[in-house]
Amino acid sequence: MSKWLKRFYLFVIMVFLYAPIVTLMILSFNESRTSVKWGGFSLKWYQQLFESRTILAALGNTLLIALLSAVLATLLGTSAAIAISHMKKRKQSFCMSIVNIPMLNAEIVTGIAFMLLFITLGDLLAFFGIHFEMGFGTVLIGHITFNLPYVVLSVMPKLKQFNLSMYEAALDLGAGEGQAFFRIVLPDIMPGVLSGFLLSFTMSLDDFVITHFVKGLGADTLSTLIYSELRKGIKPEMYALSTIMFLAVFLVLLAVNLKPQGGVKNTN
Amino acid sequence: MYKRSVSYPCILWSAAFIIIPLLFIFYYGLTDRTGAFTLSNLAAIATAENSKALILSLGLSLLSTAICLLLAYPLALILSGSKIGRSGFIIFLFVLPMWMNFLLRTLAWVVLLDTNGVLDTLCKLSGLPRFKIINTPAAIVFGMVYDFLPFMILPIYNVISKIDINVVNAARDLGANSFQTLYKVIFPLSLPGVISGITMVFVPSLTTFVISTLLGGGKILLIGNVIEQEFMKGTSWHVGSGLSLVLMLFIIVSMALSTKYDNGEGNVL
Amino acid sequence: MGNRLIDLQHITKIYDGHPVLDDLNLYFNENEFLTLLGPSGCGKTTTLRILGGFETPDQGRVIFNGQDITHLPPNKRQLNTVFQKYALFTHMNIAENIAFGLKISGKSKAYIDDKIKYALKLVNLDGYEKRMPDSLSGGQQQRIAIARAIVNEPKILLLDEPLGALDLKLRQEMQYELIRMKNELGITFIYVTHDQEEALTMSDTIVVMNQGYIQQIGTPEDIYNEPTNAFVADFIGDSNIFPGTMVEDKVVRIFDRIFPCVDVGFGCNTPVDVVIRPEDVELGAPGQGTVDGVVSHLIFKGVHYEMEVTACGREWLVQSTKMYPVGEQVSIHVDPFNIQIMNKPESEDEEAVVLDV
Known part of the structure; x- marks a missing residue:
C-alpha cells in the first residue's frame, strides 16, 4: 500500500468514528428543535441545559455512580489482582475466568441476572419487613461488578512485571509488610491501577444496558434518561451537555497525552 | 506481600454478584411459574417469532463481525507501522468516542442516514442513487460496525505491534514477498488478537437490543429485543431467562474459542 | 576473623517433597568473607534466604549472637541483602533508595544525608544522589544496591550472585572492590555464587555445596589443592579424575601403572579416586615418563596450551606453556606431590551426587 492510500484509509475510518460526534456537536448549536432542519446558530440549548432539573439530576447520578463505582472497583480489583497473582496456575486461570464473566458475557444477560437477583432479594427482605428496591445502590453494585474485570486486567500485567525482590529488599531494609506494600509495590503498579480506574470510569459513564435493568424506578442516569426520551424525541439540551462533556474530556486527555513522558520524579 | 485475607472481599463480591445472579x-430459565422443572422456556426459541429473531441476530452479528474484521485488520497493520501507533495516542483516539454517550452516538446516525438526512442529501445533490437504509437491517449492521469497531481494532493492533520486526525481516530474507509475509507470518502470529476481536464484536452484536431499537425503527426484532421485552414489558421472566440461556450457549462457544486461542495477549481493554 | 556470629543448626528445607537442604550445619565468624559455592539447585540460595529471613526452615534453628532468630521476619534482622538483580526501587532516585532503610528506622535527616554521602563515596559514586536507577549501568546499580544495604550498618551482608549480570571485565573489577569494601567495613560478607573463580579470588572461606549437602569447607587453597571428593575436584577448576587403587601408603595404581604419591592412611588395595590438575601433568619425550600417549587435541588458550593426550585408553587433560602438535608421541609424568587421592563415595546418595555432574 502506498503511503497516500494508507493515510486516506486512516482518514476514512476516523471520519466514520467521529462523524456522529461532530453531528451531535452541530445539533447542539441548532436553533431549531428538530434534528432534521438547521434553524440557525444558537446557544439557547446550553442556556436551557442549566435550567433542566431532570438532566442535571441525571448528570449528577451518572458522575457520582461513575466515580464511586470506579473507586470501589479499583480497590476491589487491585486486591483481587494481588490475590490472583499469588495463586497457582490452575486456580489462577479459574479465578480469572470468573472475574472476566461480566466483561465477556452479554450485557443484557448480566443485566437481567442482576434484576432477578435484586427483585428476589427485595421479596426476601420484604418478608422480614425490610424495604429494599432497585435504585442508586443497585446501579452502583452493577457498575462495580462490570468494572471489576477491567481493573484486574489493567493491574495484572503490572504485578507480573513487578520484581518480587524489590519487595523483599524493602523488608530486608526494615520495612514492615504494610510499609513495603504502600511504599514499594503500590507506586510500582500505579500506572496499571490508574488506567484501571480511568477505564472503569469511562465504562460506567457510557453504560446503558445494565443500568436499564437495575435502576428500578428512580436513579436515572444520562443514558436511561435519553432512552426514555426516545419516543418524544431527544431534548437538544442533551446534545449540549454531551458536547460539553466530550470537549472537557478531550482537553484533559489531550493534556495528559501531550505531557512529556518519563522523567517522573518524586522528591520528598 | 500477600495475606490470604486480601482475597476475601473479591471472592465474596464475585460469589454474590457474578455467580449467584x-x-x-438458570433457575428461572429451567422452571415454570409454579417452580416446577421444565424445558419449555428453552423450547420457546423454536416459535416462529423467536427463531426468526435469533436467526436474524446471528446473521447480522456475523456480518458485522466480518465487516469489522475486514475494516480493522488493514487499519491495525497501518497503525502498527506508523509513528502515531507507537504512542498511547492511538488508544486515545479509539477510546475517546466512548465519552460521547453511546445512545446519542448511535442516534446521530439516524440524522446521517435518514431519508433527507445528511448522506441522502449528499447523494441527491451529487446525483448518486438515493441513500435510504434507516430502519432496515442494513442500518443495524451499520450501527453494530460503528459501535464495536474499536473492539476489533485494539486487540489486533496490540498483537501486531508486538510482533518482533526481525521475524518479518527473516521472512523477507528467506525470500517471501510482502503478500506471503503477511499471509504466512504476520497473520498467523496475529491470530490471538483476531480471535479476541471477533468475540469482542460478535457477542455484543448478537445480544444487542439498543442498536436495533435506535436504528431499526422499532420494527425489526433481534433476539435481544425479544428478551428485553419479556423482562421490561413483564411478559414472562421464565421465558426470558430460558431464551437468555439459549443465547448464552452461543456466547460460551465463542468464549471457549477465544480462551483456546488467546493467551491473554489479545486483551486490551 | 573473630567470634562466631551466626549458627545454622540442623537446617532442613523441603520444597514439593524434595529436600533442598538436608540437616545443614554451618557457622559464620565475625569479619569473614565466606562464599557458598555450588551449581544451581545446590541449596546455596535457599541457605542465604533462610539467613535473610525470606524462608523459614522446616527443621533446625538459626542462632544469631546467641539468640534464636529462626522465625524473626526479615525487617527485624540485623543483616542486609544485596539481591541478584539489584532490586533497586525504580520509582525512587539514588539518594531515596539509599535512605529507605534509614527513614524506616526513623533516623534524622542530617544523619541520613551524612550516610548517603559516606555510602556513595565508599562505592565510588559520589554525586549520583539525584539520578534514577534505570539511568545507571549494571555495575553502578550493583554498587548502589550495596550502598543501600550497608548504610544500615548490618553485622552481616548477604550477597546473592551479585555479579552474575555483569560482563567479565566489570566482574573482575567488582571482585577487588568487594574485597576492599569488606576490609573497610569490617563486617561479615556471605556471598553466594556458582562461579568458582569468583569464590577463589575473594573468599576467606569457601563452602562447596551440592544437592543440599555441604561437600567441603575450607580456604580457597585447601579447596583447590585438596578437594575431598570428585565433585569438589570437578567443580573447582579443571581436573582429571581417574579411578585408581591405593596399593599401599604413598603408592597408587592408575590404569595398571604405578604412580608414587604422598598420601597415606588409605589402607592396602583400596579403590580410590585420583585427582590430577591439568597444569600438573608434565609432558616429555616418549619413554621418559610413567605412561606414553598421543596428543589428540590442541587448543591455544592465551596463557597456555590446552591438550588432550590419549594414554591407557583415557583422555588426559593437560595444560602447558609448551606446545605438542596433534599426533605427537609424548610421555606423561606427574610429581607425587601433585597427585590427590580421594575416598570413593560410600553412600548411594553421594554416588548420585557425583554421577549427576
Whole structure:
C-alpha cells in the first residue's frame, strides 16, 4: 500500500468514528428543535441545559455512580489482582475466568441476572419487613461488578512485571509488610491501577444496558434518561451537555497525552 | 506481600454478584411459574417469532463481525507501522468516542442516514442513487460496525505491534514477498488478537437490543429485543431467562474459542 | 576473623517433597568473607534466604549472637541483602533508595544525608544522589544496591550472585572492590555464587555445596589443592579424575601403572579416586615418563596450551606453556606431590551426587 492510500484509509475510518460526534456537536448549536432542519446558530440549548432539573439530576447520578463505582472497583480489583497473582496456575486461570464473566458475557444477560437477583432479594427482605428496591445502590453494585474485570486486567500485567525482590529488599531494609506494600509495590503498579480506574470510569459513564435493568424506578442516569426520551424525541439540551462533556474530556486527555513522558520524579 | 485475607472481599463480591445472579437465570430459565422443572422456556426459541429473531441476530452479528474484521485488520497493520501507533495516542483516539454517550452516538446516525438526512442529501445533490437504509437491517449492521469497531481494532493492533520486526525481516530474507509475509507470518502470529476481536464484536452484536431499537425503527426484532421485552414489558421472566440461556450457549462457544486461542495477549481493554 | 556470629543448626528445607537442604550445619565468624559455592539447585540460595529471613526452615534453628532468630521476619534482622538483580526501587532516585532503610528506622535527616554521602563515596559514586536507577549501568546499580544495604550498618551482608549480570571485565573489577569494601567495613560478607573463580579470588572461606549437602569447607587453597571428593575436584577448576587403587601408603595404581604419591592412611588395595590438575601433568619425550600417549587435541588458550593426550585408553587433560602438535608421541609424568587421592563415595546418595555432574 502506498503511503497516500494508507493515510486516506486512516482518514476514512476516523471520519466514520467521529462523524456522529461532530453531528451531535452541530445539533447542539441548532436553533431549531428538530434534528432534521438547521434553524440557525444558537446557544439557547446550553442556556436551557442549566435550567433542566431532570438532566442535571441525571448528570449528577451518572458522575457520582461513575466515580464511586470506579473507586470501589479499583480497590476491589487491585486486591483481587494481588490475590490472583499469588495463586497457582490452575486456580489462577479459574479465578480469572470468573472475574472476566461480566466483561465477556452479554450485557443484557448480566443485566437481567442482576434484576432477578435484586427483585428476589427485595421479596426476601420484604418478608422480614425490610424495604429494599432497585435504585442508586443497585446501579452502583452493577457498575462495580462490570468494572471489576477491567481493573484486574489493567493491574495484572503490572504485578507480573513487578520484581518480587524489590519487595523483599524493602523488608530486608526494615520495612514492615504494610510499609513495603504502600511504599514499594503500590507506586510500582500505579500506572496499571490508574488506567484501571480511568477505564472503569469511562465504562460506567457510557453504560446503558445494565443500568436499564437495575435502576428500578428512580436513579436515572444520562443514558436511561435519553432512552426514555426516545419516543418524544431527544431534548437538544442533551446534545449540549454531551458536547460539553466530550470537549472537557478531550482537553484533559489531550493534556495528559501531550505531557512529556518519563522523567517522573518524586522528591520528598 | 500477600495475606490470604486480601482475597476475601473479591471472592465474596464475585460469589454474590457474578455467580449467584447467573444461577438465578438458570433457575428461572429451567422452571415454570409454579417452580416446577421444565424445558419449555428453552423450547420457546423454536416459535416462529423467536427463531426468526435469533436467526436474524446471528446473521447480522456475523456480518458485522466480518465487516469489522475486514475494516480493522488493514487499519491495525497501518497503525502498527506508523509513528502515531507507537504512542498511547492511538488508544486515545479509539477510546475517546466512548465519552460521547453511546445512545446519542448511535442516534446521530439516524440524522446521517435518514431519508433527507445528511448522506441522502449528499447523494441527491451529487446525483448518486438515493441513500435510504434507516430502519432496515442494513442500518443495524451499520450501527453494530460503528459501535464495536474499536473492539476489533485494539486487540489486533496490540498483537501486531508486538510482533518482533526481525521475524518479518527473516521472512523477507528467506525470500517471501510482502503478500506471503503477511499471509504466512504476520497473520498467523496475529491470530490471538483476531480471535479476541471477533468475540469482542460478535457477542455484543448478537445480544444487542439498543442498536436495533435506535436504528431499526422499532420494527425489526433481534433476539435481544425479544428478551428485553419479556423482562421490561413483564411478559414472562421464565421465558426470558430460558431464551437468555439459549443465547448464552452461543456466547460460551465463542468464549471457549477465544480462551483456546488467546493467551491473554489479545486483551486490551 | 573473630567470634562466631551466626549458627545454622540442623537446617532442613523441603520444597514439593524434595529436600533442598538436608540437616545443614554451618557457622559464620565475625569479619569473614565466606562464599557458598555450588551449581544451581545446590541449596546455596535457599541457605542465604533462610539467613535473610525470606524462608523459614522446616527443621533446625538459626542462632544469631546467641539468640534464636529462626522465625524473626526479615525487617527485624540485623543483616542486609544485596539481591541478584539489584532490586533497586525504580520509582525512587539514588539518594531515596539509599535512605529507605534509614527513614524506616526513623533516623534524622542530617544523619541520613551524612550516610548517603559516606555510602556513595565508599562505592565510588559520589554525586549520583539525584539520578534514577534505570539511568545507571549494571555495575553502578550493583554498587548502589550495596550502598543501600550497608548504610544500615548490618553485622552481616548477604550477597546473592551479585555479579552474575555483569560482563567479565566489570566482574573482575567488582571482585577487588568487594574485597576492599569488606576490609573497610569490617563486617561479615556471605556471598553466594556458582562461579568458582569468583569464590577463589575473594573468599576467606569457601563452602562447596551440592544437592543440599555441604561437600567441603575450607580456604580457597585447601579447596583447590585438596578437594575431598570428585565433585569438589570437578567443580573447582579443571581436573582429571581417574579411578585408581591405593596399593599401599604413598603408592597408587592408575590404569595398571604405578604412580608414587604422598598420601597415606588409605589402607592396602583400596579403590580410590585420583585427582590430577591439568597444569600438573608434565609432558616429555616418549619413554621418559610413567605412561606414553598421543596428543589428540590442541587448543591455544592465551596463557597456555590446552591438550588432550590419549594414554591407557583415557583422555588426559593437560595444560602447558609448551606446545605438542596433534599426533605427537609424548610421555606423561606427574610429581607425587601433585597427585590427590580421594575416598570413593560410600553412600548411594553421594554416588548420585557425583554421577549427576
